[in-house]
Amino acid sequence: MLFERPDDDTLYDALIARSADYEGQAYVCVKTTGIFCRLTCPARKPKRENTIFFDTIAACMHSGFRPCQRCRPLEQPGREPIVDMLLARLDSEPDVRWTEDELVRRGYDPSTVRRAFKRALGMTFHDIVRYRRLGEAARQLAGGARVIDVQLDAGYESPSGFRAAFQRLVGKAPALSQNRELLFADWFDTPLGPMIAVADKTHLHLLEFHDRKALPTELEALQKRVRSSVAIGRTPAIDQIEMEIRDYFEGRLTTFKTPLALDGTSFEKHVWAKLIEIPVGQTRAYGDLAREMERPEVVRAVGRANGANQLAIIVPCHRILGADGSLTGYGGGLWRKQWLLRHEEKISGYKMERTA
Numbered sequence: 442m443l444f445e446r447p448d449d450d451t452l453y454d455a456l457i458a459r460s461a462d463y464e465g466q467a468y469v470c471v472k473t474t475g476i477f478c479r480l481t482c483p484a485r486k487p488k489r490e491n492t493i494f495f496d497t498i499a500a501c502m503h504s505g506f507r508p509c510q511r512c513r514p515l516e517q518p519g520r521e522p523i524v525d526m527l528l529a530r531l532d533s534e535p536d537v538r539w540t541e542d543e544l545v546r547r548g549y550d551p552s553t554v555r556r557a558f559k560r561a562l563g564m565t566f567h568d569i570v571r572y573r574r575l576g577e578a579a580r581q582l583a584g585g586a587r588v589i590d591v592q593l594d595a596g597y598e599s600p601s602g603f604r605a606a607f608q609r610l611v612g613k614a615p616a617l618s619q620n621r622e623l624l625f626a627d628w629f630d631t632p633l634g635p636m637i638a639v640a641d642k643t644h645l646h647l648l649e650f651h652d653r654k655a656l657p658t659e660l661e662a663l664q665k666r667v668r669s670s671v672a673i674g675r676t677p678a679i680d681q682i683e684m685e686i687r688d689y690f691e692g693r694l695t696t697f698k699t700p701l702a703l704d705g706t707s708f709e710k711h712v713w714a715k716l717i718e719i720p721v722g723q724t725r726a727y728g729d730l731a732r733e734m735e736r737p738e739v740v741r742a743v744g745r746a747n748g749a750n751q752l753a754i755i756v757p758c759h760r761i762l763g764a765d766g767s768l769t770g771y772g773g774g775l776w777r778k779q780w781l782l783r784h785e786e787k788i789s790g791y792k793m794e795r796t797a
């Protein structure tokens with residue numbers, strides 16, 4: 442019989458009782474510490490409102506939480522020794538860059554490692570390496586650390602490696618056709634990794650983190666929608682948004698003034714306008730937006746419109762949480778969403794607005 446996870450209140454009761462009834466079938470993530478634990482963890486118990494429960498270790502790590510050092514949820518008895526050996530090496534050799542070549546150099550077969558980790562933890566060894574690296578970056582930044590080496594967070598060996606990847610993403614613009622104005626794309630560094638901006642001479646069309654999986658599809662769709670092409674270059678709108686994003690990360694920004702080309706349906710534009718109205722330091726659920734639009738029956742459509750947003754941070758879809766207060770999805774990665782919300786808590790004495 443398949444395991445049916447009980448509701449969160451039942452799991453919280455099990456956490457308080459340190460019950461082993463759900464061992465290996467549910468884990469608790471603690472919002473205030475950024476860690477996840479077994480329900481049997483002997484550590485001091487968090488308040489109910491600070492907990493989120495997931496079925497798998499992969500879901501916990503994908504949401505930006507790191508494993509507890511007391512109950513060690515990554516450790517499981519009776520599994521393949523190669524998993525425990527490599528997890529131990531991750532802890533004892535934190536500075537090693539664990540590429541496939543590094544695994545081979547140490548005598549491991551990468552395909553064997555990949556299958557063993559998928560069987561044991563539901564994700565690959567390199568997934569764990571990446572989540573740990575991104576989670577550590579987010580914690581350092583949230584704690585006020587100086588901006589770390591961005592291209593290493595992005596997984597590139599050098600700045601030139603990222604530039605080459607950016608050029609491949611944008612490609613070479615074909616000859617201008619139909620007498621339409623070209624769009625231009627460029628990138629700039631932020632504490633959470635490079636962001637790619639696409640704009641015409643006056644308006645910003647797209648702003649996304651460089652590693653968003655849907656970015657190539659978004660760029661292709663944008664070119665079809667505006668019946669134009671994208672070339673590498675700068676416009677005043679890109680210069681302006683770079684300056685404003687920098688001020689936002691430094692906690693000085695109260696108003697985004699870069700003109701926006703909101704390329705969407707009338708319904709999507711309505712949802713995006715509601716997102717912009719959410720004050721810094723506050724969050725909403727999809728249902729909240731639907732009720733504010735006086736259309737409570739369109740919750741799913743609101744979710745789709747939220748996902749269709751191509752202007753990260755400016756149209757703040759990161760301020761949308763699940764109905765239960767969980768982080769839910771975010772195209773830029775849940776670790777970034779968690780960081781942005783924490784950052785905005787610090788500057789919540791200001792209200793971010795945009796002018797037409």
